[in-house]
Amino acid sequence: MSKSDYEPLSHLKCYAHILKDGLLQRIDELSVSDYPAMTPNQIIGFLRDFLINLSEVIEKTVSEERLKTLSSSIQGLGIFLEWLDNAHTEQTPRGLVHLLKDIIDHLIPDSQVIACPQAQYNYTIRDLGNHMKALIEYYIPYSKQGNFKKYLSSPIKLISFPRIERDNMLAHTIFGHELGHPIASDYLEAESKDNKFQEIYKKLQQQVSELVDKELEESTEDDSTRLKITTRLFKEILQIRERALEELISDAVGIFIFGPSAFFAFYELFWSSNLDAKPAPAEFYPPPRMRMRLMLDLVEKDGFNNQFSQLENNPAIASYVKTTQTFLENAERLSAVKEDQAEIESNPILKIAYDSMEASLPEAYNFAKEKTKKVSFDSSVIFSQLPELARRLELSIPPNEVGDPSNPKTVDYRATLLASWMFKLHGVSPSSGITLSSVEINQLHKLTLRAIEYVILQDDYKYHTEDKA
Amino acid sequence: MSVIGKTKLIELLCREEMDERLIITPLLNRDQQVNEASVDIRLGNDFIVTRRGNLALLDPASHDVREHRYQTKHFVNFRECFYLHPHELVLAGTLEYFRLPVDVAATVTSRSKWGRAGLVIATATAVHPGFCGTITLELLNLGEVPLALYPGTSVAQIVFYHCEGGTPYKGDMAHKTEAHFSSLSQDNKKADRAYWLPSL
Numbered sequence: 219m220s221k222s223d224y225e226p227l228s229h230l231k232c233y234a235h236i237l238k239d240g241l242l243q244r245i246d247e248l249s250v251s252d253y254p255a256m257t258p259n260q261i262i263g264f265l266r267d268f269l270i271n272l273s274e275v276i277e278k279t280v281s282e283e284r285l286k287t288l289s290s291s292i293q294g295l296g297i298f299l300e301w302l303d304n305a306h307t308e309q310t311p312r313g314l315v316h317l318l319k320d321i322i323d324h325l326i327p328d329s330q331v332i333a334c335p336q337a338q339y340n341y342t343i344r345d346l347g348n349h350m351k352a353l354i355e356y357y358i359p360y361s362k363q364g365n366f367k368k369y370l371s372s373p374i375k376l377i378s379f380p381r382i383e384r385d386n387m388l389a390h391t392i393f394g395h396e397l398g399h400p401i402a403s404d405y406l407e408a409e410s411k412d413n414k415f416q417e418i419y420k421k422l423q424q425q426v427s428e429l430v431d432k433e434l435e436e437s438t439e440d441d442s443t444r445l446k447i448t449t450r451l452f453k454e455i456l457q458i459r460e461r462a463l464e465e466l467i468s469d470a471v472g473i474f475i476f477g478p479s480a481f482f483a484f485y486e487l488f489w490s491s492n493l494d495a496k497p498a499p500a501e502f503y504p505p506p507r508m509r510m511r512l513m514l515d516l517v518e519k520d521g522f523n524n525q526f527s528q529l530e531n532n533p534a535i536a537s538y539v540k541t542t543q544t545f546l547e548n549a550e551r552l553s554a555v556k557e558d559q560a561e562i563e564s565n566p567i568l569k570i571a572y573d574s575m576e577a578s579l580p581e582a583y584n585f586a587k588e589k590t591k592k593v594s595f596d597s598s599v600i601f602s603q604l605p606e607l608a609r610r611l612e613l614s615i616p617p618n619e620v621g622d623p624s625n626p627k628t629v630d631y632r633a634t635l636l637a638s639w640m641f642k643l644h645g646v647s648p649s650s651g652i653t654l655s656s657v658e659i660n661q662l663h664k665l666t667l668r669a670i671e672y673v674i675l676q677d678d679y680k681y682h683t684e685d686k687a
Numbered sequence: 688m689s690v691i692g693k694t695k696l697i698e699l700l701c702r703e704e705m706d707e708r709l710i711i712t713p714l715l716n717r718d719q720q721v722n723e724a725s726v727d728i729r730l731g732n733d734f735i736v737t738r739r740g741n742l743a744l745l746d747p748a749s750h751d752v753r754e755h756r757y758q759t760k761h762f763v764n765f766r767e768c769f770y771l772h773p774h775e776l777v778l779a780g781t782l783e784y785f786r787l788p789v790d791v792a793a794t795v796t797s798r799s800k801w802g803r804a805g806l807v808i809a810t811a812t813a814v815h816p817g818f819c820g821t822i823t824l825e826l827l828n829l830g831e832v833p834l835a836l837y838p839g840t841s842v843a844q845i846v847f848y849h850c851e852g853g854t855p856y857k858g859d860m861a862h863k864t865e866a867h868f869s870s871l872s873q874d875n876k877k878a879d880r881a882y883w884l885p886s887l
Contacts, residue, residue, distance in 0.1 A: 252762040252764075254762065307760075308762075312732075312762065609705055610705070613705060613710075613786060613819070614819045614820075615710050615786050619713070622701075623700060623701040623702070624697070624700070626712075628713075664864045665864065667864070668784065672712065672713050672784075675713065675765075676713050679713075679715050683716075
């Protein structure tokens with residue numbers, strides 16, 4: 219090779235280095251931002267160490283294909299910039315981070331949390347730790363993987379929420395649903411290992427065979443075609459059943475953790491969608507009306523309606539209770555329409571899947587309830603805190619404490635959220651006599667966020683100062 | 688008008704009716720925070736710093752350019768610090784949220800320890816009866832060395848007075864939950880601005 223020959227390998231290496239250096243530089247720029255918790259800084263440290271190690275990997279790589287893969291992976295890591303750039307305190311309410319970390323810690327101890335807004339109107343919780351682990355396992359030589367243990371010793375969760383709702387703490391109760399997804403996965407995994415599932419499986423197989431026989435009664439399809447159709451339908455039915463259970467268990471977890479507030483947030487999230495939308499590929503979401511109906515059932519079964527009734531005669535909160543009750547009655551009326559069920563009944567595939575799902579649902583709910591025991595919504599405590607919290611909101615005081623003013627008691631932040639929801643529902647109803655403007659509702663969001671920050675600080679302060687004493 | 692002393696302060700904090708009560712929340716350590724005739728207040732997490740290069744001047748007669756262009760907000764976590772350099776002015780919110788009853792007014796002032804280190808806490812110190820919200824402190828380092836400020840530390844104190852004939856404050860500073868910069872060119876209370884200021 220003469221001195222001036224073009225060398226693709228060298229060009230690829232140079233390109234990978236430029237990408238890596240560019241990413242390192244952007245990460246350094248982000249490291250000066252203020253973050254509401256330590257996790258983003260730890261991720262920055264991880265990425266920095268990863269890219270420094272990757273430099274050596276790039277240098278030693280002699281395969282063009284491998285270098286192309288490396289470059290493409292570095293490009294893919296650009297998404298971390300978006301997450302980190304949005305995770306700083308001007309974009310992410312710190313109260314939200316601390317609230318979710320507090321709940322996640324009870325479900326998955328010692329978790330790390332990074333939260334950031336996103337352009338899409340969507341709430342998600344993703345397992346970032348596993349993604350980071352995969353990067354190390356795939357790209358970093360085994361001898362050096364141990365250096366990354368300090369970053370990956372605890373689970374890391376990436377929480378995303380719609381940017382447009384950033385300051386709306388009340389809407390963020392929808393995260394109860396997102397926290398339910400890993401629990402739903404655990405249930406489905408446990409179910410698949412249970413003998414009972416074999417019975418469910420057999421029954422579904424039999425129902426699918428009968429369905430195919432019936433549909434192809436007069437057809438001349440051969441056995442192989444029949445088998446193909448049966449297998450395809452069976453897979454689809456299993457998927458529909460699984461997806462319905464995933465979403466419905468997650469909805470239930472929302473109620474178990476956040477109580478009625480989870481339903482209020484769900485209602486606002488779904489009211490503009492088609493309530494009777496049939497489960498459709500590829501997500502197979504259950505119809506919103508069915509979800510609403512089942513959540514309302516849980517609100518009733520968990521005694522929340524009864525708790526509201528007990529507050530009816532408390533003058534401090536009676537008017538708020540009245541509006542909340544009429545809101546729930548309105549939702550009951552909406553859920554009493556059975557068009558979603560009729561849609562499912564009329565479709566034999568959906569019917570088989572949903573009949574099977576419904577048979578498993580009570581057990582799935584019990585499983586979810588058990589898993590959320592440590593963070594369950596304690597209505598006996600929370601409802602008793604509501605009257606005073608409502609009064610605080612009337613006076614524009616953060617709803618963070620109640621009781622004897624000489625020794626006030628920090629409330630459960632779920633009480634803060636529920637009181638704020640009731641205050642909002644009351645304020646958007648002209649018949650209540652007090653109509654809140656959108657500016658005042660925004661103020662309510664800020665007070666709620668402040669109160670949650672105070673509750674978490676007060677508990678932490680008490681824990682540490684009493685511990686030292 | 689008289690300064691309210693410790694026993695009366697405690698009575699105010701414990702008034703039966705919430706709307707007549709002096710609210711300071713969270714009062715994390717009441718025994719240590721309520722002094723002989725004042726209450727120690729803590730530094731919050733939010734700081735507003737001016738980016739001089741982006742700001743021509745502040746003139747009530749001209750419309751402000753977008754505040755975000757010349758202000759940087761810093762959030763400082765607990766156990767982390769903010770360095771206030773000599774002759775630098777920053778705004779910072781109090782950790783505590785206040786609600787004063789209509790028969791009480793207050794002034795915010797430095798704590799002696801910090802004052803002697805050069806820290807001036809507030810230049811506009813009056814808190815009106817009926818005020819509700821966190822208080823924005825104007826922190827100025829008049830000393831010769833940088834000061835390390837930690838959120839949660841008590842850098843200021845608030846002195847309360849009985850106020851007769853007060854009406855609830857409804858101005859621009861009310862209902863804030865974090866440090867707040869109030870635009871000079873938007874003063875809702877001064878309807879006669881056009882008379883005093885040159886037209887653009």
